[in-house]
Amino acid sequence: MYNPKSHKAEEFIHHGEILETLEYAKSNKNNKEVIDRILEKARLKKGLSHREAAVLLDCEIEEKNKEIFDLAMEIKQDYYGNRIVLFAPLYLSNYCVNGCVYCPYHHQNQHIPRKKLTQEEIRNEVIALQDMGHKRLAIESGEDPVNNPIEYILESIKTIYSVKHKNGAIRRVNVNIAATSVENYRKLHEAGIGTYVLFQETYNKESYEKLHPTGPKHNYAYHTEAMDRAMEAGIDDVSLGVLFGLESYRYEFTALMMHAEHLEAAFGVGPHAISVPRIKKADDIDPEAFDNGIDDDTFAKIVACIRIATPYTGMIVSTRESEECRKRLLSLGISQMSGGSKTSVGGYFKPMPDSEDSSQFDISDRRPLDDVIKWLMELGYLPSFCTACYRAGRTGERFMEVCKHQQIHNFCHPNAIITLKEYLEDYASPETKALGEKFIKHEMEILESGEKIKSAVAEDLVKIEAGERDFRF
Numbered sequence: 087m088y089n090p091k092s093h094k095a096e097e098f099i100h101h102g103e104i105l106e107t108l109e110y111a112k113s114n115k116n117n118k119e120v121i122d123r124i125l126e127k128a129r130l131k132k133g134l135s136h137r138e139a140a141v142l143l144d145c146e147i148e149e150k151n152k153e154i155f156d157l158a159m160e161i162k163q164d165y166y167g168n169r170i171v172l173f174a175p176l177y178l179s180n181y182c183v184n185g186c187v188y189c190p191y192h193h194q195n196q197h198i199p200r201k202k203l204t205q206e207e208i209r210n211e212v213i214a215l216q217d218m219g220h221k222r223l224a225i226e227s228g229e230d231p232v233n234n235p236i237e238y239i240l241e242s243i244k245t246i247y248s249v250k251h252k253n254g255a256i257r258r259v260n261v262n263i264a265a266t267s268v269e270n271y272r273k274l275h276e277a278g279i280g281t282y283v284l285f286q287e288t289y290n291k292e293s294y295e296k297l298h299p300t301g302p303k304h305n306y307a308y309h310t311e312a313m314d315r316a317m318e319a320g321i322d323d324v325s326l327g328v329l330f331g332l333e334s335y336r337y338e339f340t341a342l343m344m345h346a347e348h349l350e351a352a353f354g355v356g357p358h359a360i361s362v363p364r365i366k367k368a369d370d371i372d373p374e375a376f377d378n379g380i381d382d383d384t385f386a387k388i389v390a391c392i393r394i395a396t397p398y399t400g401m402i403v404s405t406r407e408s409e410e411c412r413k414r415l416l417s418l419g420i421s422q423m424s425g426g427s428k429t430s431v432g433g434y435f436k437p438m439p440d441s442e443d444s445s446q447f448d449i450s451d452r453r454p455l456d457d458v459i460k461w462l463m464e465l466g467y468l469p470s471f472c473t474a475c476y477r478a479g480r481t482g483e484r485f486m487e488v489c490k491h492q493q494i495h496n497f498c499h500p501n502a503i504i505t506l507k508e509y510l511e512d513y514a515s516p517e518t519k520a521l522g523e524k525f526i527k528h529e530m531e532i533l534e535s536g537e538k539i540k541s542a543v544a545e546d547l548v549k550i551e552a553g554e555r556d557f558r559f
């Protein structure tokens with residue numbers, strides 16, 4: 087039976103409930119009355135149920151679709167303003183015992199170079215990332231209890247936080263590693279991680295088992311219940327995602343919304359963020375081999391509907407997507423993006439010769455971080471390197487409370503300005519710096535926080551110019 091509060095995968099991601107929802111959405115996709123009712127609720131900006139969201143996703147009435155996109159933009163503006171948080175992935179190891187058929191790290195792949203960074207190599211990668219200006223990383227690793235045990239991940243996190251190069255620092259390490267035990271999640275929590283990220287890949291159990299034929303990842307329930315174990319271990323910022331292209335996007339979208347509802351129902355706090363990766367070409371992977379690929383228009387609709395259904399949840403797009411596609415998604419709800427990324431194990435410190443290329447997948451947006459920062463500002467977005475919430479203990483329920491009351495602007499906008507200023511002082515090219523200074527001046531003029539915060543930000547900006555670092559609200 088469908089039960090959003092249950093901790094059993096097949097009860098909170100209930101196949102029957104998904105099929106009924108898809109049927110309901112299909113039969114109402116041209117029903118103006120039902121769609122209007124859902125849009126009326128959506129305009130309260132407090133989210134939608136998976137059934138309501140599924141109807142909007144299926145909606146075929148042109149004028150209503152325009153309303154959906156407009157509302158997504160409005161919600162994005164209300165909750166996240168023009169800020170975009172930047173991060174980079176750091177691949178630690180591509181040793182993997184799983185057989186995921188879409189991922190080139192799968193165990194059977196004999197020709198991809200296998201690599202695991204030593205602590206010294208991690209230090210060098212982190213220095214290179216700090217020299218780009220990054221403050222927030224997402225560490226990535228294959229699953230291999232012998233080559234990449236939890237102790238290796240924990241030691242790597244410690245190394246990353248310990249590197250202080252010039253004015254640089256990694257202030258938040260998010261972790262994207264395979265589903266693990268409560269005990270291991272507890273260790274990650276104690277190591278001071280930011281968000282625990284795990285993509286479901288697909289919520290359809292039958293497809294999931296076919297796509298993960300071998301290895302521990304084959305276990306659908308263990309993978310799907312991972313966020314429950316992470317929460318039980320005290321990690322209250324978790325990030326969901328599906329790999330679009332593997333299964334029907336309608337199925338995935340509905341299940342993703344049900345997963346978010348489940349976390350809210352069972353733990354009182356929804357996901358901190360949702361990622362929207364699409365399958366890409368990789369070493370021995372041809373995305374055409376998967377018949378559920380989605381075009382850019384469908385992708386944009388999915389992003390808009392996630393934004394409307396889960397207004398308090400951040401949304402992440404990676405460099406898997408092109409500059410053009412990322413630009414479109416930004417206005418519809420994206421709040422975080424990676425920039426200047428490498429998906430190989432190593433490669434930030436020293437470029438890789440082709441023969442050593444261990445990339446997980448091809449990236450489309452290959453621009454250096456500085457170009458991304460300049461581009462964001464040219465589009466009117468405020469690039470942010472903020473990591474303040476998690477360092478101030480504003481995680482999980484506390485973060486959601488702040489977010490639900492739209493107080494997030496009071497913290498995030500000042501923090502974005504301050505961290506952009508640090509970037510401009512330490513890492514920006516002359517053109518980006520010139521544009522950034524003008525941008526900050528304008529942002530200070532429109533800053534909505536009270537006079538007290540405004541003058542504190544102004545003081546911090548002066549102090550940053552004088553060489554001090556790491557201010558936050």
Ligand code: SAM
Binds near residue numbers: 189227287328365
């Ligand atoms: N090994 C961990 C796990 O099993 O969850 C960490 C994940 S892996 C380093 C990061 C993510 O990359 C995967 O969850 C998957 O969704 C995505 N990925 C794998 N192959 C991909 C491909 N060919 N194109 C795009 N994304 C891919």
